[in-house]
Amino acid sequence: AQTVTQSQPEMSVQEAETVTLSCTYDTSESDYYLFWYKQPPSRQMILVIRQEAYKQQNATENRFSVNFQKAAKSFSLKISDSQLGDAAMYFCAYNAGKSTFGDGTTLTVKP
Amino acid sequence: EPEVTQTPSHQVTQMGQEVILRCVPISNHLYFYWYRQILGQKVEFLVSFYNNEISEKSEIFDDQFSVERPDGSNFTLKIRSTKLEDSAMYFCASSFFDRVGTDTQYFGPGTRLTVL
Numbered sequence: 001a002q003t004v005t006q007s008q009p010e011m012s013v014q015e016a017e018t019v020t021l022s023c024t025y026d027t028s029e030s031d032y033y034l035f036w037y038k039q040p041p042s043r044q045m046i047l048v049i050r051q052e053a054y055k056q057q058n059a060t061e062n063r064f065s066v067n068f069q070k071a072a073k074s075f076s077l078k079i080s081d082s083q084l085g086d087a088a089m090y091f092c093a094y095n096a097g098k099s100t101f102g103d104g105t106t107l108t109v110k111p
Numbered sequence: 112e113p114e115v116t117q118t119p120s121h122q123v124t125q126m127g128q129e130v131i132l133r134c135v136p137i138s139n140h141l142y143f144y145w146y147r148q149i150l151g152q153k154v155e156f157l158v159s160f161y162n163n164e165i166s167e168k169s170e171i172f173d174d175q176f177s178v179e180r181p182d183g184s185n186f187t188l189k190i191r192s193t194k195l196e197d198s199a200m201y202f203c204a205s206s207f208f209d210r211v212g213t214d215t216q217y218f219g220p221g222t223r224l225t226v227l
Contacts, residue, residue, distance in 0.1 A: 033214075033215070035215070037218075042220075043148070043200050043221055043223070044218075044220045044221060045154070045202060045218035045221070047215065047217070047218075050215055091153070091154060093154075095216065097159065097166075097167065098144065098156045098159055098167055099144075099146070099154075099156060099204075099216055100156065101153045101154040101155075102153065103152075103153045104153060
């Protein structure tokens with residue numbers, strides 16, 4: 001069974017600085033997607049960024065980028081120039097059909 | 112931009128009652144999913160649905176749960192006899208592809224179910 005591990009229950013960053021959220025996963029599949037979702041207090045799941053496993057190039061979406069290490073099964077999220085609105089719970093998810101989520105990391109942004 | 116919608120946003124029910132949670136997936140999507148998130152916990156897969164039948168379900172999805180696509184737009188999750196532990200946020204998701212050519216699953220805003 002696939003598992004997703006987020007080893008950082010909580011992270012904190014100063015506004016305008018950079019923070020990296022960690023995620024590792026375990027799978028025997030070769031084709032899959034990886035996602036980072038943001039969940040604000042409203043509890044809606046907002047897609048932040050996605051990475052196709054067959055692509056070597058790391059995905060980037062504005063201030064959000066990933067460091068995808070397929071051999072190491074690692075998929076970290078880097079948030080640059082952090083903003084107060086980035087404060088939320090962040091979930092890493094693995095998808096090869098159904099999605100498997102990590103436990104989440106609560107990100108606090110300090111003004 | 113197309114989005115997944117869910118109704119109601121919040122449902123309060125008495126233990127033992129039946130509830131139906133409704134979802135309208137993105138119109139050209141073919142695969143539909145239900146997930147749940149108990150407060151403070153991770154999001155858990157319940158069931159996936161394709162071509163009018165369940166394609167995969169988790170151990171959480173027992174006989175108390177059922178899904179249906181009653182028409183061309185709605186996708187519903189029914190809980191026959193709710194228990195206190197069914198209190199959670201229920202998310203519907205849809206995607207165009209599944210598996211190989213796996214596509215992004217787009218999530219609805221969720222329905223918060225409270226069982227008293």
